[in-house]
Amino acid sequence: MQRETMSMASRLRQLLFPKAVLNNGSQLRDHLANERTFLSWTRMGLAFAAMALALGRLGMIDHVFTKYNAQLSSNPTNISPETATKTKPTISADKDNHDGKSFSAGGQSDILASQLCWTISIGSFGYGIFRYVSVRRTLIQGRFVPAIWGPVLMTTCSLGSLATLLHSGGGFQRHELKK
Template sequence: MSFLRRVIPARVANNGSQQRDHHANERTFLSWTRAGLGFAAMALALDRLDAIDKVLCSKFGLGPLGPSIQDQNLNQIQIQNQNQSQDNADRDSSTLANAIPSVQTLPGPLAHAFPASRLCQVLGVWCLGYGFFRYWSMRRYLLVGQFVPAFWGPVFMTCGSFGAFMALGLQVDRKAFLVNI
């Protein structure tokens, strides 16, 4: 029971102006709504950029992150093999093509990676949901003359979004490393 008293914020007597407190509650709700809509706009922009990237990659024949070191090495070896006889060039290029994995296929969990646009959508929905919950719970407390300070919602949002974007950044770095090996 003492653990819950430390974790859950205590109610504080509301001795100030009721109107000022309700307006502050509305501003907080609008702030959470603005953050949620910002994440939604970011998700839409990232989704469009991903679509543009796919079109450009397919048009110019590039891999997911541009031409890789494997493609450059393959081109150099093929140029060197053109000077040799046709049989040796065909045999070497077929052996080389079988030895080097395709740039388009990534091993393990990166083949079905979590896109950044979906992460932003999740964070946007979480912001909107938490803002709605916080507004109505605070409204109920303010109507009876009490106040509960917000602590865990902003802490979870800050830590969760920072951690999610760090994990996403590590995923992109690992994908870039695996593609260019």
């Protein structure tokens, strides 16, 4: 039991405190480039997380203004300009507007785009740490394996989220007033 504990402790120590690597040729430059690449994947993940948060918040704000405009248009004679500025929009748990139209048609694409951005963000963090560890391991062995699928997957996902955002129309076309 004590031998297993010591062996596990030594493995943990090796993970936390790696051995020094000789600076033969371009070893130092390669490892620093690997760290910069990891930080770049992390920055990409943070950017997509920020975009997902913004899309989620904008979707909620859009929903509030849609409900407020529907309340104003359904009962315009009872609301004076003074009370219209004092009235606060109410948010209900249902997904229907006052006129019975479903809000989910336009809101679903915003939610989908936000969820897609969250997925890309988490994938970017995961791929960044995976790539960093695997490149570090191969650099220590004196080899290098170039990345192929990570950049291809990130480009495809980025274009997919852009297409979803463009398909949603940014929320401008679905709320036009009909005369």
